[in-house]
Amino acid sequence: MGSSPQFMASSPGYGTGRRKSQFTYRQLGLLASYSTSSPLRVIAHIDLDAFYAQCEMVRLGLPDDQPLAVQQWQGLIAVNYAARKFGIGRHCNVTEAKKLCPGLIAQHVATWKEGDEKWAYHDDAAAHIGTHKVSLDLYRLESRKILALIHDCLPANQQKVEKAGIDEVFVDLSAQIHSIMLQRFPELANPPPYDDPTEKLPLPPITALDWQADNLVDLDNADDEADDPDWDDVAILIGAELVRDIRAEVRAKLGYTCSAGIASNKMLSKLGSGFKKPNQQTVVRNRAVQQFLSGMKFTKIRNLGGKLGDQVAVRFETELIKDLLQVSLDQLKSKMGEDTGIWIYNTIRGIDTSEVTPRTQIKSMLSAKSFRPVINRQDQAVRWLRIFVADIFSRLVEEGVLENKRRPKTIHLQHRHGGLTKSRSSGIPLGKTIDETILFDLAKTLLNQIISEGHVWPCANLSLSVGGFEDGITGNMGIGAFLVKGDEARAANAVAGGPREGGAGVLPHDRMTKTGQRANGPDIQRFFRKETSSGEEPIDTSERGDGSDPHQELWLDEQGDTSAARPINVPISEETSVSCPRCNVKCEDEIALQSHQDWHFAKDLQEEERQATQQTARSQKPGTAAASSSATKRSNKSTGKLEQGQKRLKFG
Ligand code: TTP
Ligand code: CA
Ligand code: CA
Numbered sequence: 001m002g003s004s005p006q007f008m009a010s011s012p013g014y015g016t017g018r019r020k021s022q023f024t025y026r027q028l029g030l031l032a033s034y035s036t037s038s039p040l041r042v043i044a045h046i047d048l049d050a051f052y053a054q055c056e057m058v059r060l061g062l063p064d065d066q067p068l069a070v071q072q073w074q075g076l077i078a079v080n081y082a083a084r085k086f087g088i089g090r091h092c093n094v095t096e097a098k099k100l101c102p103g104l105i106a107q108h109v110a111t112w113k114e115g116d117e118k119w120a121y122h123d124d125a126a127a128h129i130g131t132h133k134v135s136l137d138l139y140r141l142e143s144r145k146i147l148a149l150i151h152d153c154l155p156a157n158q159q160k161v162e163k164a165g166i167d168e169v170f171v172d173l174s175a176q177i178h179s180i181m182l183q184r185f186p187e188l189a190n191p192p193p194y195d196d197p198t199e200k201l202p203l204p205p206i207t208a209l210d211w212q213a214d215n216l217v218d219l220d221n222a223d224d225e226a227d228d229p230d231w232d233d234v235a236i237l238i239g240a241e242l243v244r245d246i247r248a249e250v251r252a253k254l255g256y257t258c259s260a261g262i263a264s265n266k267m268l269s270k271l272g273s274g275f276k277k278p279n280q281q282t283v284v285r286n287r288a289v290q291q292f293l294s295g296m297k298f299t300k301i302r303n304l305g306g307k308l309g310d311q312v313a314v315r316f317e318t319e320l321i322k323d324l325l326q327v328s329l330d331q332l333k334s335k336m337g338e339d340t341g342i343w344i345y346n347t348i349r350g351i352d353t354s355e356v357t358p359r360t361q362i363k364s365m366l367s368a369k370s371f372r373p374v375i376n377r378q379d380q381a382v383r384w385l386r387i388f389v390a391d392i393f394s395r396l397v398e399e400g401v402l403e404n405k406r407r408p409k410t411i412h413l414q415h416r417h418g419g420l421t422k423s424r425s426s427g428i429p430l431g432k433t434i435d436e437t438i439l440f441d442l443a444k445t446l447l448n449q450i451i452s453e454g455h456v457w458p459c460a461n462l463s464l465s466v467g468g469f470e471d472g473i474t475g476n477m478g479i480g481a482f483l484v485k486g487d488e489a490r491a492a493n494a495v496a497g498g499p500r501e502g503g504a505g506v507l508p509h510d511r512m513t514k515t516g517q518r519a520n521g522p523d524i525q526r527f528f529r530k531e532t533s534s535g536e537e538p539i540d541t542s543e544r545g546d547g548s549d550p551h552q553e554l555w556l557d558e559q560g561d562t563s564a565a566r567p568i569n570v571p572i573s574e575e576t577s578v579s580c581p582r583c584n585v586k587c588e589d590e591i592a593l594q595s596h597q598d599w600h601f602a603k604d605l606q607e608e609e610r611q612a613t614q615q616t617a618r619s620q621k622p623g624t625a626a627a628s629s630s631a632t633k634r635s636n637k638s639t640g641k642l643e644q645g646q647k648r649l650k651f652g
Helices: 025-032 051-060 094-100 137-153 174-184 222-226 231-254 266-273 286-294 307-316 329-336 338-347 378-398 436-452 486-497 509-514 524-533 552-559 590-618
Strands: 007-009 020-024 043-048 068-072 075-079 105-108 111-113 132-134 161-165 168-172 200-202 206-209 258-263 281-283 364-375 410-417 420-427 459-467
Touching: 020 025, 020 231, 025 174, 043 231, 043 266, 051 068, 051 075, 051 105, 051 137, 068 094, 075 094, 094 105, 111 378, 132 378, 137 161, 137 168, 137 231, 137 378, 168 266, 174 231, 206 231, 231 258, 231 281, 231 286, 258 266, 266 281, 266 286, 307 329, 329 338, 364 378, 378 436, 378 459, 410 436, 420 436
Parallel strands: 068 105, 258 281
Antiparallel strands: 007 206, 020 200, 043 168, 043 258, 068 075, 111 132, 161 168, 364 459, 410 420, 410 459
16 A cells, blocks of 8 residues: 555644534444445446457567557457557457557457367457357456455455456456545544534545645635535545555556556546546545536447437437536426436436445356358257357366355347347256266257247357356255355345446435435436336447446457457448447447347346246245256347246246
8 A cells, every 4th residue: 555645734723714624423333334326436447458468468578558458359348558649449450450550469259160079269360250269268357356456455345346348347346445435534532522422524625635646636626625624535535545545556466557547436436547548546525526527528428329329419409518517407307307307406416426336357258259151050059059169168167166165047048040049048957067078068058948949040149148147056966056045135136136226316425414314315227127118229238438338348258259249439320330230229230239239138148047036036846957948039128038838947
């Protein structure tokens, strides 16, 4: 931890303008319990710079100034900052990029080659899209190391870290900061006057804060800079110090640079980390929030980048936050619906009470391939199944499946032929340690079932996944093997529903805490479902403007194959684009559409898994994991619900 003095003591009696802090003892206390209603809370978002490119730089031991891009077939999926100086971006193909920078190293991602037992770096991979499949194992592995190191940097009993993608995390630093504040300012540990927690705190005994090299977002009112800092400034400064140290550790121990945003909530911290890159951190103080947001497009905000953002833009004829701030709550509610209106109203004012939800455990693993050209025979499909199984099995081994630390309960195969998607699922028999043969046999059985229905060739995409992970199941199956523990079930639900992105009603922080109201915020994901099930057009929850990518989580954490994924940052022209029949989102071409549909598929799987988990938790009966057929054709609605005729996986 940094030891440089960060605070400059003021002379006694200074700060005559305002003798009390605007914050209460109670609000300070709330920090210790990570309460989302504390106006003093501090959340960091840490995102690796040009992540895949850095992984390759570290692997190859290259100097920082070496331009490098990660190539996938003919496209680029990551470009380091040395290469970006030449104007190279994800929109370039390899030929264009090399023209811009002849010294560029275009490193192809590792691949599984048909028939091989393990992924590897193949010099000729780019020319063999038909027989190779991308492996993202290296990036997953590095991601895990970084995550572990971040955990190591935090006190053992104060770790609230949410993995938000392969190269990014949210960290709730509130409790740690609370402890540090009490150490540095012992007067804060005194009981409040009259033992009344609603009493205001004394002002911090300091007048100027040393922000070192951080990017400080300008304050809403430039004159405020002369004001004495209050405890929210002190808290966020300590947060900035902690994050600077974490970043230095990641750099020193693992060789990676990252950027970070430090603010009072997830939304603002995420916007902050993308504000200045690479290798920088941005602090968004509470007093700077309006200034920070007002110049931005709302499409940069999580959940406002996709179709919801488009709708808002059309209905209010603007993409700018500053214009939308003029719209009254009533207008927002009447045009966007009650919950969504409130959520937008709060969000553009920088209010976000969503929690940082630790979720480090993998819930499902997916290995897939989009075929270009399509495949026409069973033996070809079986060869791919072998690769998928090897891919998934190696990840299962890392997950501790050989030691029975964790094991998946179900296996799914999805097959796409033309516009038609078929899938089959089966339980993975308990009582035996999972091995490749078991998985391969199950996968072949599922394929046979799909083929026996007919109309399956040519096949454009196959994906195999395992899910329903459980902890510590031994060969001896008791009732515990089938029941999900309360906490796990809750965690599973939280994960599947996505983080709570809901706003907190329209109350400002102060009033919220005074009345003791907790964010009764609508879960934005739920809005989408609600709207969908009411027959309205489904709204796409994907986001773009914030630099993250709707496909990303899928590619990175689950699918393990970006082969069909075109860089999504490419602007899509109206004339050439095709729309997703489910959510209407525009894709650049058929291939991009396919990749987008893969994303829906993975989301559906997640949802099915969640529902199956819930059902398992509800059913009090043990039994065998029986195979059952599932979906044939998926509908146009992204309800995540099963179609008529579909069956849920049964474990009872
Ligand atoms: P990002 O964090 O979006 O981007 P980045 O880390 O490459 O660059 P930045 O410095 O701007 O954060 O994505 C993380 C990784 O995810 C990226 O290195 C490669 C992968 N990815 C894709 O494969 N395709 C995509 O379209 C995007 C956005 C990411
Ligand atoms: Ca990144
Ligand atoms: Ca990222």
